[in-house]
Amino acid sequence: MKNAIFYLTCLLLSNYIAAQEFQLSGTVTDQKSQPIPNVTILIKGTSTGTQTNEDGKFSFYLEKETYTLVFSYQGTDRKEVVVDLIKDNELDIQLEEILEKLDEVLVKSVRVEADSPITHSNVSKEEIATRNLGQDIPILLNYLPGVVSTTDAGTGVGYTYIRVRGSDASRVNVTLNGIPFNDAESQGTFWVNLPDFASSVENLQLQRGVGTSTNGSGAFGASLNLLTDAVSETASGEISNSFGSFGTRRHNVKFSTGILNDHIEIAGRLSAIASDGYVDRASSDLKSYFLQGSYIDDTTLIKAVAFGGHEITYQSWFGIDQTTLENDRTFNPAGQYTDADGNTRFYDNEVDNYKQDHYQLHWNQKYTNNWSTNLGLNYTYGRGFFEQFKEDEDFADYDFTPIVIGGETINTTDLIRRRWLDNDFYVINATANYKDNNLDVDFGAFYSFYDGDHFGEVIWAQNAGGSEIRDNYYFGNGKKDEFTIFGKTTYRINDQWSAFLDLQGRFVGYETTGDTSDRVPLEVDEKYDFFNPKLGATFHVNKTNHLYASYARANREPRRSDFENGINTAERLNDIELGWRFTNKKAVINANLYYMWYKDQLVLTGALDDVGAPIRATSGESYRLGIEIDADIALWDRFIIKPNLAISSNKNKDFVTSKDGSLVNLGDTNISYSPNIVLGNMLIYQPIKNLQLGFLSKFVGEQYMGNIDSKASKLDSFFTNDLNIVYEIKNIPVFKSIVLTGLVNNVFDLEYVSNGFFFTFDDDFTNPGTIITREGAGFYPQAGINFLLGATLKF
The missing domain is CATH 2.40.170.20 (TonB-dependent receptor, beta-barrel domain)
Structure with a gap:
């Protein structure tokens, strides 16, 4: 297995060298130099595009050429930048004004901003998609800090559980669009009742510890929004x-x-x-x-x-x-x-x-x-x-x-x-x-x-x-x-x-x-x-x-x-x-x-x-x-x-x-x-x-x-x-x-x-x-x- 992975990597690397592609990456920030997630970046005149992640970062791999990048938020054009790509290039883009997406207001009352004094991790739709093949959300979140996931059937399908900082799932407060998901009596979260829910998640935030105010049972290990x-x-x-x-x-x-x-x-x-x-x-x-x-x-x-x-x-x-x-x-x-x-x-x-x-x-x-x-x-x-x-x-x-x-x-x-x-x-x-x-x-x-x-x-x-x-x-x-x-x-x-x-x-x-x-x-x-x-x-x-x-x-x-x-x-x-x-x-x-x-x-x-x-x-x-x-x-x-x-x-x-x-x-x-x-x-x-x-x-x-x-x-x-x-x-x-x-x-x-x-x-x-x-x-x-x-x- 190790040799196969090594030879595959070498083959793909040789293809990359032959293609003569360069990395065009960067960070988008606001007037206070805070990263802006979910900014859309399109290559003008094409359908090629991406979005910034939770840290305001984006990346393309493109062939040598001159490109016009269009940066926008919630469908409104904000800035055009022309890039002559002859080598790897990294941009710092600052948007003068940024409007909050109306979708994000659904969870604003239970979430915190990037620079808040609350310990948290953000996960985007794109990050979830790389491993989303039918396993439940606790398994997909297994690689976040302090998280331990397990499953009854041994495969990540069926009954699955998450612990954060040693606290079990009944102490992790979960909200879906700001609405409590924990069962009111048992206080548990049964993801088996919502199979493949990860395929309909735009993004999520895991707050460790008490976190910010949320709806439903109080968080004693974490909040998952x-x-x-x-x-x-x-x-x-x-x-x-x-x-x-x-x-x-x-x-x-x-x-x-x-x-x-x-x-x-x-x-x-x-x-x-x-x-x-x-x-x-x-x-x-x-x-x-x-x-x-x-x-x-x-x-x-x-x-x-x-x-x-x-x-x-x-x-x-x-x-x-x-x-x-x-x-x-x-x-x-x-x-x-x-x-x-x-x-x-x-x-x-x-x-x-x-x-x-x-x-x-x-x-x-x-x-x-x-x-x-x-x-x-x-x-x-x-x-x-x-x-x-x-x-x-x-x-x-x-x-x-x-x-x-x-x-x-x-x-x-x-x-x-x-x-x-x-x-x-x-x-x-x-x-x-x-x-x-x-x-x-x-x-x-x-x-x-x-x-x-x-x-x-x-x-x-x-x-x-x-x-x-x-x-x-x-x-x-x-x-x-x-x-x-x-x-x-x-x-x-x-x-x-x-x-x-x-x-x-x-x-x-x-x-x-x-x-x-x-x-x-x-x-x-x-x-x-x-x-x-x-x-x-x-x-x-x-x-x-x-x-x-x-x-x-x-x-x-x-x-x-x-x-x-x-x-x-x-x-x-x-x-x-x-x-x-x-x-x-x-x-x-x-x-x-x-x-x-x-x-x-x-x-x-x-x-x-x-x-x-x-x-x-x-x-x-x-x-x-x-x-x-x-x-x-x-x-x-x-x-x-x-x-x-x-x-x-x-x-x-x-x-x-x-x-x-x-x-x-x-x-x-x-x-x-x-x-x-x-x-x-x-x-x-x-x-x-x-x-x-x-x-x-x-x-x-x-x-x-x-x-x-x-x-x-x-x-x-x-x-x-x-x-x-x-x-x-x-x-x-x-x-x-x-x-x-x-x-x-x-x-x-x-x-x-x-x-x-x-x-x-x-x-x-x-x-x-x-x-x-x-x-x-x-x-x-x-x-x-x-x-x-x-x-x-x-x-």
Whole structure:
């Protein structure tokens, strides 16, 4: 493999030398020398063009000639520049005036600017596209600083998860066009419900730590804000297909009418993804859609957006023990049972089957050069179940009546059950913005209401015990309402100093009735009032060096499963961030130091409940202390390196646990699922025009799956490497271009585990009267070397 890559690189390099092409690159900035993303650069008289990235940079590879470049923003010409290209050339372009794109207003209230005192990373549509072959968003974001991604099925398709700074996905606040995506009760983010959503993302921002004020559950590890496809000025169409290991395949079609009659655009996408999974029977059958209609003029943007998905995935969250991991890595115990002849079999429909639809309406209005408003409405409808075959279940657990036959009482049965979720989520979000040369003010209000039913039914039983069809053997309901008001201000004191203030009031009510899935009554009626202040400052040392500091507080209510475990105390987090940003023509470097200290943090115990959801416990006092560094460096023409490093110490203070029948203070222990080192790197080489080679590496240090520093709970470190190839064929008949993409994951075929679970239990059977605490663990193995190949036809 290494020799093949070397010879391929040499061949492509020789082609480049023969072609005599030169690099035309540059940076676009505003009057304050701040980089401007999403500026369109067209070569006059041709259809060739590009856009600046989040750092304001752009690049072409062109043959020797004289070119006129047209720089524009939101369709308005700003500047023409003539370039006589006889060698590699780098430009510095300053636009005198820049208008904010109306599309960007959708997420303005939950995002921060490039020079804000909030630690963040931006990812553009173009960056996502290079590896977007059907894997979920957590996998596509795996190479960002402090991020660890994992997947149940071992392939990045199906159930996938993301952790940031050791915080799990339920503590990463996700918004789609400013609307919360986290489930209101579980606080989790289930990307499997929106398969191929990355194909409809214009850009995203990941804020690490508390971040800025956002809508929905408070961020305790990060905030992830996604903006869906922007309005396209020109008509376009795409057909994409990809195929790969383990029967993985993705098919989608996209279209845009462009702007019709100067005001209207209609765009959409249909996708289908399927995979057999690396783990046995861990199959995925995923379908999704995205449709938007837009009205736009100089001061108004109205968007109606509908998107959703239907997922059917065979369950693969049971994991395997250490012995099975060593002898049969792909074994999946889900659905296992013993038939009447004593043979081990697997139920063929042990699946999750869930549908989720989102309907959004956004109205952005610009009144003057200073004032604008945004109104967002949302309705989300989710419904579905997971199905299980269960052996020897007690009648009493399902309200079955015992059966007496010939004097013998039957009170157990094999059965198939479904546990249902049926929920509605309503949101209204209103914001206003005032902006001039020195002041940028956002303020607004947010209200949401969630109504969710939880119920179970038995769809087949060997002995039904007098039950009726569609009887519910348990039923519960949860209602949650939230009202948030916020105001945040960035004030540019002078050319060097700017200050940031963000004040948020968040008021949450949660009420439950009925029973849990274990048929235990759950009666909750709690209200929480939170005040979350954030403040910071940025110091512009010079054009290339910026320093920042910030403090933020966040409070967070428990989730439904916490209440089931008797926890009703809210968590509190204080977060201090100190950072340095360096930008010049060849490099962008970000470094930050953070200290996050918690009161009553709900840490993962490592154990799972009977539906595979992580169980949490209050840790009292705890903290996360770390340093993060990431860079984007042009080592030489056509060769870029993007390393990042996160080193941290994550500790519970004076952690108390039950051991051998007594409470024991273990002192300071490691917080679960929090590796002390996470390292990523991307080597990107563009040997010829339209060809990009990427070599991507990720190292995750060892971590504990529990909070008691048990050896049995330790996950070993792992170091994986991926190879990414993208080649675009342009100027061909019928098509605008054809993009060919290849991705080889885990190129060195490493056997590794990225996630697992850990549990303890008290054993007094061996020696009655003496309690001994025993430990156990499960693991989720990930796939060895595997590949995905794709082709996108653009019209």
